[in-house]
Amino acid sequence: MDLTTDILRLATVGSVDDGKSTLIGRLLVDTRQLFDDQLDAVVNASERRGVGDLDLSFVTDGLRAEREQGITIDVAYRYASTPRRKFIIADCPGHVQYTRNMATGASTADLALVVVDVAHGLKEQTRRHLCIAALLGVRGLVVAVNKMDAVHWSPAAFQSVVDEVETVAGELGFDAITCVPTSALLGDNVVDASDHTPWYAGPTVLEALETSDAGAWSNASNGARLPIQWVLRQPGGGRTYAGMVNGDALHEGDLVTLLPAGIETTISALNTLHNGPGADAPVGLSIDVALGDETDAGRGDLLAGAPLPRVTREIAATVCWFGERPLTTGSRLRLKHTTRVTPARIVGLDGVVDVATLSVDEGDELRTNDIGLVQLQTADPLVVDDYRDNRVTGSFVLIDEVTNATVAAGMVGRATFL
Amino acid sequence: MTLTSTRPQTTADHLSLLESHAVYILREVAAECERPVLLFSGGKDSAVLLHLAVKAFAPGRLPFPVMHVDTGQNFPEVLAFRDQTVARLNARLVIASVQEAIDRGRVADPGPHGARNRLQTVALLDAIVEHGFDAAFGGARRDEDKARAKERILSFRDAFGQWDPRQQRPELWQLYQGRVNAGEHLRAFPLSDWTELDIWQYIERENVALPPIYFAHERDVVRRDAMWLAVNEFIEPRPGERVERRLVRYRTVGDATCTGAVESDAVTVEAIVREVATANVSERGATRADDRFSETAMEDRKREGYF
Numbered sequence: 001m002d003l004t005t006d007i008l009r010l011a012t013v014g015s016v017d018d019g020k021s022t023l024i025g026r027l028l029v030d031t032r033q034l035f036d037d038q039l040d041a042v043v044n045a046s047e048r049r050g051v052g053d054l055d056l057s058f059v060t061d062g063l064r065a066e067r068e069q070g071i072t073i074d075v076a077y078r079y080a081s082t083p084r085r086k087f088i089i090a091d092c093p094g095h096v097q098y099t100r101n102m103a104t105g106a107s108t109a110d111l112a113l114v115v116v117d118v119a120h121g122l123k124e125q126t127r128r129h130l131c132i133a134a135l136l137g138v139r140g141l142v143v144a145v146n147k148m149d150a151v152h153w154s155p156a157a158f159q160s161v162v163d164e165v166e167t168v169a170g171e172l173g174f175d176a177i178t179c180v181p182t183s184a185l186l187g188d189n190v191v192d193a194s195d196h197t198p199w200y201a202g203p204t205v206l207e208a209l210e211t212s213d214a215g216a217w218s219n220a221s222n223g224a225r226l227p228i229q230w231v232l233r234q235p236g237g238g239r240t241y242a243g244m245v246n247g248d249a250l251h252e253g254d255l256v257t258l259l260p261a262g263i264e265t266t267i268s269a270l271n272t273l274h275n276g277p278g279a280d281a282p283v284g285l286s287i288d289v290a291l292g293d294e295t296d297a298g299r300g301d302l303l304a305g306a307p308l309p310r311v312t313r314e315i316a317a318t319v320c321w322f323g324e325r326p327l328t329t330g331s332r333l334r335l336k337h338t339t340r341v342t343p344a345r346i347v348g349l350d351g352v353v354d355v356a357t358l359s360v361d362e363g364d365e366l367r368t369n370d371i372g373l374v375q376l377q378t379a380d381p382l383v384v385d386d387y388r389d390n391r392v393t394g395s396f397v398l399i400d401e402v403t404n405a406t407v408a409a410g411m412v413g414r415a416t417f418l
Numbered sequence: 419m420t421l422t423s424t425r426p427q428t429t430a431d432h433l434s435l436l437e438s439h440a441v442y443i444l445r446e447v448a449a450e451c452e453r454p455v456l457l458f459s460g461g462k463d464s465a466v467l468l469h470l471a472v473k474a475f476a477p478g479r480l481p482f483p484v485m486h487v488d489t490g491q492n493f494p495e496v497l498a499f500r501d502q503t504v505a506r507l508n509a510r511l512v513i514a515s516v517q518e519a520i521d522r523g524r525v526a527d528p529g530p531h532g533a534r535n536r537l538q539t540v541a542l543l544d545a546i547v548e549h550g551f552d553a554a555f556g557g558a559r560r561d562e563d564k565a566r567a568k569e570r571i572l573s574f575r576d577a578f579g580q581w582d583p584r585q586q587r588p589e590l591w592q593l594y595q596g597r598v599n600a601g602e603h604l605r606a607f608p609l610s611d612w613t614e615l616d617i618w619q620y621i622e623r624e625n626v627a628l629p630p631i632y633f634a635h636e637r638d639v640v641r642r643d644a645m646w647l648a649v650n651e652f653i654e655p656r657p658g659e660r661v662e663r664r665l666v667r668y669r670t671v672g673d674a675t676c677t678g679a680v681e682s683d684a685v686t687v688e689a690i691v692r693e694v695a696t697a698n699v700s701e702r703g704a705t706r707a708d709d710r711f712s713e714t715a716m717e718d719r720k721r722e723g724y725f
Contacts, residue, residue: 007432037703062564063583064714074586076567077560079613086432088611100588104570107590229445235477242474244442244592249429273441273473274434274623282429286438286445286474299449322588336595339449397593404597409590 007086008209010142011075011109013102013133015125016094018117019146021072023184024091025056027206030191033080034059056184060091073098075105084210096125099132099369100322103409106133107395111140111214113205114165115184118145118157122164128355131371134172135318135415137391140214141169143179144205149186153196171358172417178208222389224248224256224305227338231298232288240271240288241297243339246392247385248305250289251280256303258295259383260311266292267303300340302383302393309385309393315376315412316350318387319366323400323407326365327372333407337382337396344398348375353418360418373414387411433620440467440608441474443571443594444555447606448474448481450596451553454606455512455546457725458484458503460496461671462628463557463609465503466617469626470608471555472507483510485545485554487538489673490517491652496671499629514538514545538673539724543579546603553596553604556725561613562702565717571610577601579723605725614701615694622687632690634667634682645678669701 012020025042028034034042038059046055049067060076061067072093080087090105106112112133116122130141143165151157158181169177180189181197182205188194191206203211225247232240250256254267269290271277281287291297302309321327327346335344350373352363366372387394398408430438447454456471458464468484475481486500504511519541520527528537546554560567570589575581587595596604609617621628639646640659646666647653652675655661666679667690684690716724 035700035703036698037700041703060564060567062567062714063717065584073584074568076564077611078567079561079611101586104588104590108592229442230449230475232475232478242445244438272434273437284430284435284438286441334597336593339446341450341595341597391591395591395593397588397590397595399595399597404595404599406588406590406595409588 006084007088008111008212008214009088009090009109010111010113010209011090011102011105011133011138012092012115013106013112013126013129014094014115015117015123016071018094018115018120018126019184020094020115021057021060021091023113023115023144023146023182023190023205024078024089025059026184026187026190028059028078028080029056030187031080031082031206033078071095074101082206082210087209094125096128096369099128099320102129103132103136103320103322106136106138107409109133109136109138111142111209111212112138113209114141114143115146116143116161116165117147118151118161118181119147121161122168124356127168128369130168130172131353131355131358132320134174134417135320135371135411137387138214139174140176140212141174141178142205142208142212143177144182144184144190145179146182146184148181148188148196149183153181155199158200176212176214178203178212180205180208222247222385223307223309224250224254225309225385225390225393226250226256226287226289226303227392228297228299228301228303229339238290240269240290241303242286242288244286245281245283247283247390249280249282250287250305252278254305256305257308258291258297259302259304259309260381261295261301262311263293263295265295268292300338300380302338304383309383309390311381311383313378313381315378315382315384316414317374317376317396317410317412318414318418319372319374319398319411320409321366321370321372321407322368322409323405324368326367327374327408328365332401334399334401335376335378335396335410336399337384338393340380340382341399342378342380342382344376344378346374347377349373350375358417373418384412386413388413388415433616433623436612436616437470437620439592439611440470442592443606443608444471444474446594447553447555447572447596447604451604453549453551454482454553454555455549455551456480456482456484456555457557458486458500459671460486460500460503460629461557462617462621462632463559465626465628466620467555467557467609468503468507469624480507480509483512485512485514487514487542487545488516489538490515491674493629493631493671493674495631496629499627503627512545512549514541516541519544536719536724539579539719539722542725543723546579551603552598553606555606555608557609558607558725559612559614559617560610562700563716565714565720569607569610569720571607572596573605573607574598575603575605575723579603581720581723583717583721615691618687618691618694622691629671631668631671634665634685636663637666637679638662639664639666639679643678646681647678648674650674
């Protein structure tokens with residue numbers, strides 16, 4: 001059996017009631033991803049709640065409260081495969097109060113499946129989601145211009161949304177945009193091409209997802225990184241250092257620098273989970289390595305190949321703030337970056353992003369769901385790359401010291417569109 | 419202007435990436451939590467989870483105990499498998515006993531033929547308090563059920579063991595943060611992104627040992643609630659039910675009173691992989707009476723502190 005199937009991770013993006021969950025339900029039902037008993041359960045639940053024969057949103061809206069209120073509260077993960085590709089789908093909520101959950105779903109996505117109600121155009125919440133998706137490094141967009149049946153399949157109505165989307169997506173720097181006129185409810189142009197849109201020659205939503213190259217990985221290397229998670233004691237007294245490879249592949253014999261200490265050494269042996277001792281390990285594999293020199297490396301340290309990351313206690317970062325109380329200069333939090341947790345303090349607030357205009361305005365606090373530019377100081381030195389160069393060493397979360405809740409997503413540096 | 423791609427090239431295959439992600443989660447939680455425990459039922463998912471945990475910390479010993487929440491109504495083959503596995507790995511086994519909870523009056527006895535599945539929650543939460551565990555690894559997968567599809571990989575439980583699906587912590591990138599206050603705990607699900615087919619392909623690739631009831635065998639069964647239930651000390655035929663001898667296997671393993679078998683002639687892992695790839699009914703739909711109480715049976719149990 002072929003195990004090297006191409007995988008695309010996607011997250012739905014858009015405002016409440018534009019039809020995200022219905023679109024995912026339609027996509028899964030029409031590609032026959034649901035088992036018979038799961039489809040029966042959706043039909044039964046639809047009948048019981050008096051919402052017609054088949055409420056497609058119930059395929060992913062699995063919580064009692066979601067079905068009662070007809071909204072999505074938290075991300076649902078679904079797994080689908082077609083002969084061309086495997087998909088990991090994060091169906092995200094649209095409500096502004098659940099923006100933190102949308103960011104959770106989008107943080108691991110390669111592509112955003114944007115749903116826009118053709119009659120309403122781009123709402124502020126959709127702009128916020130697009131801005132967050134762009135900040136998080138999502139590259140591709142497939143846009144379902146939805147509820148086309150409600151505007152009698154008007155090409156002019158479709159084009160007006162396409163123009164709006166292209167303007168915003170251009171400002172945010174997305175590379176590949178495909179807009180599809182759809183009715184998720186009726187199934188037009190989701191999996192099967194519609195008879196109602198003879199004026200549209202592009203792909204269906206499924207075809208656009210199957211052929212998108214947003215999941216294609218670039219060859220540009222910004223240096224291998226191995227954040228150390230755990231020290232393994234070997235029989236006979238030696239030690240190996242375990243972690244997940246990112247940035248670039250690691251090879252036996254590679255010259256690496258142990259940071260933050262700054263000690264140069266070599267990878268003298270490398271061990272993968274599946275193949276055991278080997279010559280190299282690609283990105284995404286959990287491995288353990290032995291080093292050519294005695295060091296006291298431990299959890300929180302990082303092994304890096306050239307070009308080396310920065311070692312610093314002061315970071316300029318872009319943050320999405322999810323806390324209930326405002327973030328201000330002087331706020332004290334914990335920060336988790338790679339495998340290190342350290343006390344942190346906000347020493348400056350450089351601006352608050354207006355998601356409608358993408359302008360950065362002056363402000364003295366970030367309120368819940370605001371995006372802002374901050375200056376941070378940490379108690380321990382961190383080993384960081386710019387987020388645009390490396391998603392692992394460029395990202396961090398902020399943690400409330402009392403409740404231990406995760407209250408912010410942070411990205412080192414500043415996106416080019418801000 | 420275009421965005422820089424921040425994902426570098428990888429040549430790793432799908433199963434190796436799933437394996438690596440699971441091991442990453444196991445190591446993060448073991449490093450950040452004081453007293454983790456791994457829930458081990460003897461079923462295929464927990465067998466895979468335990469296999470991954472052993473690999474994550476090899477050549478060292480498993481840095482946490484394993485816990486079996488024992489309903490007292492088990493398939494004997496599964497209990498034997500549990501004991502062999504624990505002995506082979508020299509692991510520490512903690513048993514959270516539903517029978518003991520009944521004997522101590524913590525829960526009402528549902529009677530000799532009553533399902534004890536739901537009572538596991540009480541035994542599990544009592545054991546977590548008694549041993550002071552602050553994290554429990556489980557083998558749950560998001561493709562199993564619509565409530566599980568909503569759950570984080572690190573799932574926070576309050577001092578009452580409850581899951582609040584409206585107040586889940588944001589979980590960004592692979593920054594799993596496991597901080598809890600005294601009395602609270604985490605559930606950690608390293609197999610979240612695995613499907614049933616992934617599990618079987620991994621069992622095939624790694625030769626993971628399983629209890630024999632996963633493979634086709636002849637057994638006396640009765641048809642009840644559209645499932646084949648084994649006739650044994652816990653299940654007696656009711657009036658009108660006919661005992662038949664059929665070639666069956668188990669697709670999931672739970673309490674012997676509520677886990678059904680499926681008809682199958684698959685006697686090898688390879689044959690099971692083929693069977694799972696073409697199945698029309700979900701594994702829980704085919705085999706679990708406990709999910710049929712209501713539309714939100716799993717969510718309701720999870721809120722109370724179930725796996």
